[in-house]
Amino acid sequence: MITRLLGKRGAGRKVNAEGKLRHIAFIMDGNGRWAKKRGMPRTYGHAAGAAVFKRIIEYCGKIGIGAVTVYAFSTENWKRPKEEVDAIMKIFRDYLDEAERSFSQKDIQLHFLGSKSVFPEETAKRMTALEKASAGRRLILNIAVNYGGRDEIVHAVNELIREGRTEICEEDITSHLYTKDSPPPDLIVRTGAEKRISNFLLWEAAYAELYFTDVLWPDFDERQVDLCVADFYARKRRFGGI
Numbered sequence: 001m002i003t004r005l006l007g008k009r010g011a012g013r014k015v016n017a018e019g020k021l022r023h024i025a026f027i028m029d030g031n032g033r034w035a036k037k038r039g040m041p042r043t044y045g046h047a048a049g050a051a052v053f054k055r056i057i058e059y060c061g062k063i064g065i066g067a068v069t070v071y072a073f074s075t076e077n078w079k080r081p082k083e084e085v086d087a088i089m090k091i092f093r094d095y096l097d098e099a100e101r102s103f104s105q106k107d108i109q110l111h112f113l114g115s116k117s118v119f120p121e122e123t124a125k126r127m128t129a130l131e132k133a134s135a136g137r138r139l140i141l142n143i144a145v146n147y148g149g150r151d152e153i154v155h156a157v158n159e160l161i162r163e164g165r166t167e168i169c170e171e172d173i174t175s176h177l178y179t180k181d182s183p184p185p186d187l188i189v190r191t192g193a194e195k196r197i198s199n200f201l202l203w204e205a206a207y208a209e210l211y212f213t214d215v216l217w218p219d220f221d222e223r224q225v226d227l228c229v230a231d232f233y234a235r236k237r238r239f240g241g242i
């Protein structure tokens with residue numbers, strides 16, 4: 001309600017003026033329920049969620065956040081009905097089209113978290129090409145698609161084995177994760193009222209602050225980001241110290 005009175009656009013750069021929030025991650029939950037409340041198919045909720053995703057990325061860039069990670073599709077989400085999986089994959093391919101058309105003006109560095117081997121070869125090639133073409137740009141955008149936190153750790157360990165390692169340390173795992181180009185997440189936000197991590201950034205989340213909101217993802221907006229950021233600034237981060 002307060003959010004409605006204050007408007008949706010958010011306060012802008014001053015909310016993260018100290019630049020302490022370097023990496024924010026979102027579990028974009030609630031698309032299906034949002035659509036159901038409107039008597040619409042779940043896929044309608046995903047389309048609305050994708051539009052919100054684009055706005056939120058833009059706003060995170062505006063308030064000086066250096067890295068954003070979104071959980072778009074998990075290794076478990078393949079179990080959903082084919083029609084829903086197909087609809088999410090179509091949204092994803094449309095986003096690749098858009099990125100190829102317009103990302104050169106956007107200063108966004110794209111990374112896809114998760115194994116690309118499940119995608120058609122053509123799609124996987126486009127993902128890799130976008131990662132290469134956008135390297136070095138300012139805002140890191142990690143899109144977790146076919147992603148699972150456990151799968152990511154296994155993948156890192158297998159890479160180390162392939163490199164011939166017989167003993168490893170924490171830093172070895174960190175530097176072989178899909179997120180190796182990002183700082184660890186400072187804040188993980190989950191919309192949609194559930195309070196769990198659902199196999200997201202399991203290794204990286206060790207010292208992340210967690211923020212849960214009942215707001216369904218398609219209702220999330222810039223003002224909601226401001227609330228998350230303000231909450232983050234009110235936390236005392238000790239990283240195991242005192």
Ligand code: FPP
Nearest residue numbers: 028029030031032033049050072091092095
């Ligand atoms: C979880 O909500 C949402 C998903 C599994 C899909 C999220 C995908 C998008 C927002 C599209 C993103 C697109 C790009 C290009 C990154 P849910 O469907 O489980 O919601 P429910 O809990 O209400 O059923």
